[in-house]
Amino acid sequence: DTEVTQTPKHLVMGMTNKKSLKCEQHMGHRAMYWYKQKAKKPPELMFVYSYEKLSINESVPSRFSPECPNSSLLNLHLHALQPEDSALYLCASSRLDRGGNQPQHFGDGTRLSIL
């Protein structure tokens, strides 16, 4: 069982739809992350939130819009996606400390298919 919960597990949407991916953790972690993973490839970082503030945006297209409403929740709002955006979207969380040596813990992901 993962302590990072992602919903939905699967999502099929058209290019004109608006949908949201949700991520929740109750480990008290103050850093949360969104990754994208294509088939046979490693996860690639999209966004990092530290203390509920966006700290890293890896030049992600604006059709992906992250939101961190509180320290336990992370959303990824999707609009006007392209077929090449079909992928596994992973959420992760970690503690924050000055040393920075804290592992990230991942959810099981949302499998997104764009028609």
Place this chain on the structure above:
Amino acid sequence: DQQVKQNSPSLSVQEGRISILNCDYTNSMFDYFLWYKKYPAEGPTFLISISSIKDKNEDGRFTVFLNKSAKHLSLHIVPSQPGDSAVYFCAASRARGNTGKLIFGQGTTLQVKP
């Protein structure tokens, strides 16, 4: 430019023997390294990590070795079990920058045969 490389796409070992997975990196600024295991239809599961001030870290059957001069790390699994069959990713970060940005290798698929 691939900063973290796992040059072996796959590895097959017999149950009970040692599995050795390798990882190389190019960025000398990396100071924190992790290994993750991934089963199909699941997210990566954290296994073990090591900071650059150490050259070895051990947790049960899993040991990670870091050779900073060679920019190389390895994961040893002893003894290997069929349940260890999965994709293994190494990852690296600049922990001191505390950005949280992990760079992953391409992964190595481990098969442990009964």
